[in-house]
Amino acid sequence: MEFFRIHRDIPFMRHAPVFNVISLVTFLAAVFFLATRGLHYSIEFTGGTVIETAYAQPADIPKVRTAVESLNLGDVLVQNFGSSRDVLIRVPLREGVKQAELVAGVFAALCKAEGGTVSSRDGPVEQGQSASRQACTAGAAEPVRLSRSEFVGPQVGKELAQDGAKALAFVVIGIMIYLALRFEWKFSVAAIVANLHDVVIILGFFAFFQWEFSLSVLAAVLAVLGYSVNESVVIFDRIRESFRRYRKMTTPEVIDHAITSTISRTIITHGSTQMMVLSMLIFGGQTLHYFAIALTIGILFGIYSSVFVAAAIAMWLGVKREDLVKSAAKDHDPNDPNAGAVV
Amino acid sequence: MNRYPLWKYAILVIALIIGIVYTLPNLFGEAPAVQISSGKVTVKLDASMKQRVEDILAKANLQPDFVQYDGNSVKARLADLDAQRKAKDALSAALNPDPSDPTYIVALNLLSRSPRWLTALHALPMYLGLDLRGGVHFLMQVDMQAALTKKADSTAGDVRTLLRDKNIRHAGITRDGNAIVVRFRDQATLAAARPVLADQLTDFIWTESQDGTDWKLAGSLKPDSIKRVQEAAITQNITTLHNRVNELGVAEPVIQQQGADRVVVQLPGVQDTAKAKDIIGRTATLEMRMVDETSEGRMAMTGAGPVPFGSERYTERGGAPLIVKRQVLLTGENLTDAQPGFDGQTQEPAVHLTVDARGARIMRDVSRENIGKRMAILLFEKGKGEVVTAPVIRGELGNRFQISGRMTTAEANDVALLLRAGSLAAPMEIIEERTIGPSLGAENIDKGFHSVIGGFCAIALFMCAYYLLFGVISTLALGLNLLLLIAVLSMLQATLTLPGIAAIALTLGMAIDANVLINERVREELRGGASPQSAINTGYERAWATILDSNVTTLIAGLALLAFGSGPIRAFAIVHCLGIMTSMFSAVLFSRGLVNLWYGRQKRLKSVSIGQVWKPGASVPAKS
Numbered sequence: 001m002e003f004f005r006i007h008r009d010i011p012f013m014r015h016a017p018v019f020n021v022i023s024l025v026t027f028l029a030a031v032f033f034l035a036t037r038g039l040h041y042s043i044e045f046t047g048g049t050v051i052e053t054a055y056a057q058p059a060d061i062p063k064v065r066t067a068v069e070s071l072n073l074g075d076v077l078v079q080n081f082g083s084s085r086d087v088l089i090r091v092p093l094r095e096g097v098k099q100a101e102l103v104a105g106v107f108a109a110l111c112k113a114e115g116g117t118v119s120s121r122d123g124p125v126e127q128g129q130s131a132s133r134q135a136c137t138a139g140a141a142e143p144v145r146l147s148r149s150e151f152v153g154p155q156v157g158k159e160l161a162q163d164g165a166k167a168l169a170f171v172v173i174g175i176m177i178y179l180a181l182r183f184e185w186k187f188s189v190a191a192i193v194a195n196l197h198d199v200v201i202i203l204g205f206f207a208f209f210q211w212e213f214s215l216s217v218l219a220a221v222l223a224v225l226g227y228s229v230n231e232s233v234v235i236f237d238r239i240r241e242s243f244r245r246y247r248k249m250t251t252p253e254v255i256d257h258a259i260t261s262t263i264s265r266t267i268i269t270h271g272s273t274q275m276m277v278l279s280m281l282i283f284g285g286q287t288l289h290y291f292a293i294a295l296t297i298g299i300l301f302g303i304y305s306s307v308f309v310a311a312a313i314a315m316w317l318g319v320k321r322e323d324l325v326k327s328a329a330k331d332h333d334p335n336d337p338n339a340g341a342v343v
Numbered sequence: 344m345n346r347y348p349l350w351k352y353a354i355l356v357i358a359l360i361i362g363i364v365y366t367l368p369n370l371f372g373e374a375p376a377v378q379i380s381s382g383k384v385t386v387k388l389d390a391s392m393k394q395r396v397e398d399i400l401a402k403a404n405l406q407p408d409f410v411q412y413d414g415n416s417v418k419a420r421l422a423d424l425d426a427q428r429k430a431k432d433a434l435s436a437a438l439n440p441d442p443s444d445p446t447y448i449v450a451l452n453l454l455s456r457s458p459r460w461l462t463a464l465h466a467l468p469m470y471l472g473l474d475l476r477g478g479v480h481f482l483m484q485v486d487m488q489a490a491l492t493k494k495a496d497s498t499a500g501d502v503r504t505l506l507r508d509k510n511i512r513h514a515g516i517t518r519d520g521n522a523i524v525v526r527f528r529d530q531a532t533l534a535a536a537r538p539v540l541a542d543q544l545t546d547f548i549w550t551e552s553q554d555g556t557d558w559k560l561a562g563s564l565k566p567d568s569i570k571r572v573q574e575a576a577i578t579q580n581i582t583t584l585h586n587r588v589n590e591l592g593v594a595e596p597v598i599q600q601q602g603a604d605r606v607v608v609q610l611p612g613v614q615d616t617a618k619a620k621d622i623i624g625r626t627a628t629l630e631m632r633m634v635d636e637t638s639e640g641r642m643a644m645t646g647a648g649p650v651p652f653g654s655e656r657y658t659e660r661g662g663a664p665l666i667v668k669r670q671v672l673l674t675g676e677n678l679t680d681a682q683p684g685f686d687g688q689t690q691e692p693a694v695h696l697t698v699d700a701r702g703a704r705i706m707r708d709v710s711r712e713n714i715g716k717r718m719a720i721l722l723f724e725k726g727k728g729e730v731v732t733a734p735v736i737r738g739e740l741g742n743r744f745q746i747s748g749r750m751t752t753a754e755a756n757d758v759a760l761l762l763r764a765g766s767l768a769a770p771m772e773i774i775e776e777r778t779i780g781p782s783l784g785a786e787n788i789d790k791g792f793h794s795v796i797g798g799f800c801a802i803a804l805f806m807c808a809y810y811l812l813f814g815v816i817s818t819l820a821l822g823l824n825l826l827l828l829i830a831v832l833s834m835l836q837a838t839l840t841l842p843g844i845a846a847i848a849l850t851l852g853m854a855i856d857a858n859v860l861i862n863e864r865v866r867e868e869l870r871g872g873a874s875p876q877s878a879i880n881t882g883y884e885r886a887w888a889t890i891l892d893s894n895v896t897t898l899i900a901g902l903a904l905l906a907f908g909s910g911p912i913r914a915f916a917i918v919h920c921l922g923i924m925t926s927m928f929s930a931v932l933f934s935r936g937l938v939n940l941w942y943g944r945q946k947r948l949k950s951v952s953i954g955q956v957w958k959p960g961a962s963v964p965a966k967s
Contacts, residue, residue, distance in 0.1 A: 002866075002955045054780075103776070104617050134615050147783045149616075153774030156482065160909065167907035174899040182892060216842055219904060219915045226900025227853060230893030234860070237889045265863040269856040272805065276798030276852030280845060283793035285786070287474075288845055295849065 004264035012259050012308065013252035013315060019308035027197050030204020037207045042214035043150065047093040047157040049102050052148040053110060056141065058084040067113035068106055082286055086147070093154055103149045104134065111136035114143035164218050171222055172196065175229050183236055184324060186317040191232040194310035195225055198301045205297050206290075216291040224298030227273070231266065231306035238262050239311070243321045251319060255311045263307070270303050345879050345943035347936055355936045358928070362823060365830035368461050368468040373453035374408070375427035377434060378594050380416035380448050386660075387757070388447075392417045396434065403433035409459070420454045427451060452594035469833050472840030472914065475788050477781030478611040479619055483771040485604045490576035490769035491521045491569065497679050498544060498562070499523050500700035501742070505543055511536045514557060521569075523547070527558040536560060546571075573604065575680070576768035581606055583767050587622050601909075606771065616778055629675030629762065633709070634717040634733055635666040657721060659730045667719045667730070672709055677702030681762035683755040686747045692755040693747035694732075696762065703742030710740040722761060731761045791844030798848050799825070802855055810862045812941070812952035817858035820934040824854050827925040832918065842915040850922030853897065857930035861886040862953060869956045875948040883935055890931060898923050 043050050053059075064087055065078040077090040091102060104118075111118050116138030136144050172192055179188035202221055206213050238258035246254065277299065281292035379396060381388045393412040396419055400407050405426055407419040421427045431449055439445040455468045473480050495518050502525060506513050513536070514526040525540075527533040533551055537560060541549055547562035564572070581598055584606065588596045597609035613619055634640070635654040642648030643656065643666045650656050654666050680697040698706060709718075719733040734746045746758065802821065806814035828847060832839065865882030873881065901923060904916035942948055 052783075103778070134617060145780065146778065147780040149776070149778045151773075151776040153484075153772075155484070156775050163907040163909065167903045170903040170906065171900045174903065175896050178895060178899060215908075215910070215912050216845070216915070219842065219908070219912050222900050222904055223849060223897075223915075223919065226897040229896040229900075230856070233892045233896055234889050237892060241885075261867065262863075265859050268809070268863070269859045272802045272855045272859065273849075273852035275801040275805065276794075276848050279798035279801060280794040280848055283790055283797050284845070285790040287787065287841055288790070288794065291842075291845055 003267070006260055006263070009253070009256040009260040010263075011252075012256050013312065016308070016312040016315065020312055023197060023305070023309050026201055026204075030201045030207070033204050033207040034200070037210065039203065039207055039213040040210045042212050043090065043152050043157070044215045045157045045161050045213070047152050047154040049091040049106075049151045050149065051089040051091070051103055051106055051146070052081070053087050053089070053107070054145045054147045055085045055087065055114075056143050056145075059087045061087065063113055064089070064110060067109045071105060071109055073102070073106075103146075103151065107134060107136070107144075107146050110144055114138060116141075116143055160215065167218075167222060168199075168225075171225055175226070179229075179233070179236075182233075183240065184319065186314055186319050186323065187232075187236050190310045190313035190317060191229050191236070191306075193313055194232060194305040195228050195302070197309060198228055198298060198305050199225055201301050202294055202297045206294070211290055211293065214290065216288070217294045220291045220294035221298065224295060224302060228298065228302030228306060231270075231302055232310040234262055234265065235259060235306055235311060236314075239314075239319070240324045243324050247321075251315060251321075254321075255315055259307055259311060266303055266307065270299050274299050345876055345939045347939045347943070351932075352936060352940075355933055358827065358933070359823065362826035362830045364461070364464060365466045365833045366826050368455055368457040368466050369829060369833060371456040371458075371468070373468075374420050374422070374456045375424050376418050376420045376452045376454040377427060377430045378416050378418045378448075378450045378452040379434060379438065380450070380589065381446075386446055388412075388416060395438075399434055399437045400430055402437075403429065405430050405433065418452065418454060448589060450594045465834075467833065467836060469829075470836065470838040471784075471788070472838045472843070473609055473611060473777070473784075474779050474841045475784045475791075475839060476611050477779050477784040478609060479613045479616055480610075480775070480777040480779075481608040481619075481623070481773050482601065482775035483606045483608065484774045485577055485580055485606065486770045486772065487573050487576065487604050488521075490572055491564065492518070493769070494546075494564070494572050494679075495521050495523055497699040498547065501544060502540060502562075504700040504703065504742075505539055506536060509535075509539050511539065519561075521564055523562040525560045525562070526554075527560065528556075530558050533558045533560055577604065577606065579768040580771060584608060584623060605774075612781070616776065620773070628723045629678060629731075630671050630721045630723060630728070631673040632671055632719050632721060633668045633713065634719050635668050636716055640666045655728075657719070657728055657730050659733060665719060665730050665733060667721065672705055672718075673698065673702050677705075678762065681759045683752070683759040684745075686745065689747070691747050692750045692752045693745045694750075694755050694759045694762065695743065695745045697743050700742065703740075706740045706742070706744070710736050710738070714738060720762065732758050787841050791841055791848075795825075795844060795848045795851070798852060802852070806855070806858070810954045813862050813865070813938070814954070816934050816937045816941075817855065817862065817930075819937060820858060820929045821851060821855055823933050824922070824926050824929040825851060827929060828918070828922050831921050831925065837917065838914070840911060840914045842911040843918045846915045846918035846922065850919055850926065854922065854926035854930060856893065857886070857890045857926060858934060860889055861930075861934070865951070866953055866956050869951065869953070875951045876942070879938060879942060879951065883931070883938075887931060890927070894923050894927055 059080065061078060061080065065076070068076050068078060068089055068091075073091050074094045075092055077088075079088055080086065081088045089106060091106070108118050114136065116136040118134050118136050134146065135142060175195075176188045176192050179191055199221055202224065203213075205211070206217065211217075235258055238261060239255055242249065242254045242258050246257065249257065274296065277292050277295045280288050281296065284292055379388070379392065390412045393410050396417050397407075397410050400410070400419060405421065407421055407430070410417060410419045419430060421430055431451060434447075435442070435445075435449045438447045438449065455462070457466070457468065461467075499516050499518050502516055502523060506525075511532055512528070513532070514528050516526075517524050525536065527536065537549060537551065540547070540560070540562065544562065546564060546568035548565055549560055549562045552559045552561065577600055581600060584598050585596075588598060588608065588610065593610045593613055595611055597607065599607045601607045608623065610619060635643075635651060637651065639648060639651035640654060643650045643654070644664055646664070650666060653670075654668050657665050657667055659665050677698050678696060679699050680695075682695045684693055684695050685691065686693045713736050715735065715737075717733050717735050720731045721728045722731050723729075732746060734748070750758070799821070803818040806817045806821075808814065810817060825847070828850070832843075837843070861883055864886045865878050868878035868882050869875065898920060901916055901920040904912055905920060908916050942951065
C-alpha cells in the first residue's frame, strides 16, 4: 500500500499567501470569540463545588433544581450528563456559604426531595474494600446516590490559572531556545508563531462552543503544543537537509521539496495519533471527552500550521542556505548525527 | 552492516524481561485481605502480631494465603469475600476485647494476587488513584500566620518571666502581629534588658526605638526561625492527622505535605466526608499530672487495694496500671515543643521538652517539691486517657527539661511525636475536596483500559497493513513501549489515575511517529534506488536525528507540565515524560534489533517487506 504517489514537488509556497490569509482569519475569529465569549472555566479554575449524583430512576431535573434552589446558594447549574439518571450540580463560590458543608447539605436536600433520609452506612461495598458513606434511603430503596463531588477553594483556582500560564510560557521559551540552538532563530520564531496559532485556535473553539475548559484540557493543549512543534521540526530538518543536498534550488523550492517528501509521514503519524485520540473520545467517557476533543482540534490544526504556516513564516523571515549550511561546513564533526546528510 | 553485537541483543532481551516481570503484577488483579494496624497512638505493632493473627485465623478455621508484617501493619490475604468477612469478625473479636475502645484497627483491604516470587523481586502493582478506586481527597491549608502568632504569644510570656527574674522593670509587653514590643521608661533599663533578651530568645531580632517619652524594644522573628516554626507546624499537623485518620480504619491513607503550607489527605474507600471531617477536625489534649505514690496509691497499683480518692487508674504503655492524681499540673497548651535527642552528659537517648513561661513557673514549683517522685504525661482522645510516659523527677526544672533513661532512640522519637501529637500546631482549612464513588472508579478503569486497547489495536492494524513486516516490527516495538512504560511506573510505585491512563494512550499514539519516520525513510531510500541493506541502514540513521529533535520538543512540554502542574496534570506529565523516554528506546533500538535479527543475516537481500514502494516515473509500481 502506498497512499502518496506524488510525481513532482507540490508548490505549497506559491499558495502561501492564501493559506496565511486563511490562518489569519481563523486566528482573528478565535481571538474574537475568546474576547467576547471567554472560556467556560471548570471549577478547578474558578473555585466552587460540583456534585454528581446517580438516580435510580431517570431524574426529574426541575424537581432537583427546586430542591437545590431552596438552599439559596446563588447561581446553581443543574443538568443531566451522560445518561438521564446522572445529574450534575454546579454551585459557584459565594461569600458566606460554608463550602465544606455544602456537599452534605445539597445531598440531604436532594434526598429529602425523593422522600428519603440520609444515614451513614458502613460495611464492605464493592471490591472487598471497606467503605463507609452517606446513603440516602427511602424504605428499602436507595433513590439517589452520590457518585462524585468536588470542591475547590478560591485560592487553589487562582494558583492553577497562574501555574497554567507559567507552564505555557515555559514551553514556549524552552522550545524557542532549543530550536534556535538546533536550527536558527528564524525557524524558532516561525515554529512558535505557527504553534501558538494552533493553541489560540483550540481555545477559540472552546470559547465558541462554550465547552468546559478544565485542567485536563490545559494538559492537552500543552501536549499538543509540544507535539505540533515536533511536526515543524521534522519539516525543518528536511529543509536543512535539502539545502545541503540540492544546491541549485531556490528557497521556496527547497521548502516545497521538504514538505512534499515529509507529507506522507505527516499524515500517517497524525492519523495514528488521531486513531488513539478517537479511541479515547469513544471509550473514554465524560472525563476524557474534552481532553480528546482538544487533542483532535490540536492535531488537525497542527498538520495545517506546520505545513502551511511555519514554513511560510520561515520563508517570509528570509531563511537562506547560508543560515544552515555554513556552520555545518565549518566545523565538520564525523560524530555529528547530521553529518551523514552532507552528500 | 545491519548487525548488532551480542551485547546489544542482550540489553534488548534484558529490557524485555524486566518489562515483563514488572508489568506482570498488574495483571493478577487483587484479592480480598484483612489489615491489622494499631488503633492507638500508644500501641505499636510488631512482628509478633503476625504469629498472633495466624493463630486467631487458624482457630476460626480460616486458611489465609499468607500473613505478612510490613513494618506498620499485618496483612492477611484471603481467598474470597466471605472468608474476608469471617476473618475480620474473628480478628476484631480476638484483638479488641472491648469493641467500644479498640486497640487495633481491623480493616478490609485489597492485596495483589501476584505470586510471592514477584513480590520478593519488589515487582509490585501500581497503586490506583482515588479516581480509579473511589474515596475522599482533601487538600488542607495550614494557617501559618496562626502558628507564628502562637509563637509570638508564647515568647511574650517568656519575655515577661525573664525580665522579672532579672528585676528589670518594663512598662508593658504587647504583641503586634508577629512582633513583640517591650516598653521601658528610660534608656538605661532598655540597655539592661536588651542583652538578656538577645541571649535567651535567639529566634528574635531586637531593635530599639524611641516613642515619645518611652523607649521601645521590638522583637521580630528571624527569617530562618519563621521557616523553622512553619516546618514544625506542618510536621506536627501531619502527625496529628495520621493519628486521627488511623481511627477511620482506612487501609492505606495518604497524608502528605504539598508545597510549603498544605497537606493532602487521601482516604481510599471512604465515602463519608462528614464523618471524615469530624474526625480530622477533632482535638486531643495532653495533660501532666503527678503519680499517686502514697501508700494507698501503691497498694492500688499492685492491685491490692482500691484506687484512692482524688486519683485515677490508667495503663502505662507496657500495660502496667498506674495510679495518677486527678489534679492537672499542665496541659498541652503549655508545651511548646518536644524533640528527640541525646542527654548532654550520658549520651543516652532523651526527649527535650520546652514549655512556655507559665508552664515553666509551675514546673519549677512542682519539681522543687517533688524530687524523686514520678510525673505522668497523659494523652486524652475521645475522653479516654493514656499514659505516654511517666518519668521520675531528678531535679528542679525550668522551661526546658528532658526525659531520659531506659529509652532507645526509636522510643525517644515515638514519645516526642506523641507529646507533639496532642493537637494541631496551627488551624487548617479544607480548600479542596473530592469524593469519588467506588462504582465510578471501576467505570473509569474500564474506560481508560478500553481507550488504550482500542487505540493500540487500530494503530497496530493500520501499521501491519501499510508497512507489512516493518509494520509488525513497529507494532512489537510499540507493544514493548507499553510494557516498559507500565514496568517503569510499577517500579516507581506511581499512582495510576485516569489522566495517567490518558497519557499512556496519547504517548503511544505519539510514539508511533518514530517508527513511521523510520519506515518512511527506508522506503524513500529504496525509492532512490538504494540496496535493501543500505536502505535500512541509512533509513534508521537519518531518521534518528529527526526523532531526537522531535522528542526533545515534546519532552520540553512534558517537563513544563511536570514543573507547574498539580494533581491530575502532574500525573499526566509524569507518564508523558517517561513514555517519551521509553519510546526512544523501543522505537529505535528495539525495532532496529528486530530488523537486524530478521534481515541482517541475509547477505544478498533482494527485497524488504515494507509495503509497496512506489517510484515516480515508473508506469508499473515496482515491488521491491
